[in-house]
Amino acid sequence: AGRLRERWRKPVIVIGVDAVNGLGKGSGRSQPGMNLGKAIQAAWEQGVLIAGGGHAMAAGLTVKADRIDELRDFLNARLSGEQAAAEALDGVEIDALIEPASATRALFDQFDALAPFGPANPEPLFAMEHVSVREPVQMNGGHVRCRLVGADGASVKAIAWRCADLPTGKALLSGQGGLSVTGRLKADDWNGRRGVQFEIEDVSDPRMAQPPA
Structure with missing residues (x-):
C-alpha cells in the first residue's frame, strides 16, 4: 500500500480476500491532509466493516468480500472533502x-x-x-x-x-x-x-x- 500511495499520490488500501471464509483483510496508507484512520473508523461505525481502525496516515480493516465495493464508495465520499487540502499539502521536499x-x-x-x-x-x-x-x-x-x-x-x-x-x-x-x-x-x-x-x-x-x- 505504501508504494502504491507514493506512486499515485492518493490514499491506497490493499485488500486480500480469503476465498474460504469470504473475508478481506486490508492495510491502507494515506496522504498528508487526508485522515484515513478516521474514515475507516466511520466505516466501522456505519457497519460497513467488521473491524477497522488506525491513524491519519495508516489503517487496517476487515471486511466481507461482498461489501468491498460499498466500502470503496463510502471512503471516496468520506474523503472527497479533504482532497483539496491534501493536494495543497502534497509536494516533494528535496534534500x-x-x-x-x-x-x-x-x-x-x-x-x-x-x-x-x-x-x-x-x-x-x-x-x-x-x-x-x-x-x-x-x-x-x-x-x-x-x-x-x-x-x-x-x-x-x-x-x-x-x-x-x-x-x-x-x-x-x-x-x-x-x-x-x-x-x-x-x-x-x-x-x-x-x-x-x-x-x-x-x-x-x-x-x-x-x-x-
Missing part, C-alpha cells in the same frame, strides 16, 4: 540537488549515517536536473534500468521499479535528454565492490511545463 558525478558511494555513506529512517526521519530525497538517459532496458516485472548522464558526461547507474507502463518508465525508455529526476541513493554492492545506484521515484520534463511561444 539536495546533485549531479550524476556526485552520486557516489561516499555521498551515500554520509547520508546513511543518519539512519534508521522512518516517518519521523525520512530517507534523503535527491534531485538531478537536465540529465540524459542512456542504455535504458525494460526488465522482468516492469522495472527499468538505465544510466543517468550529466552535462559533463559523468553517469550513475539507476533503476525505477514497476514503472514500464507508466509515464515515468516511458520517459526513461525513450532515452531522451533534458529530464529532471528525483530519487534516493542506494548501496550497490557485488563481489566485494562497494557501489551505488540511483533509485528513481519520479521523472519530469521541464520543457512540458513551459507555455507555447
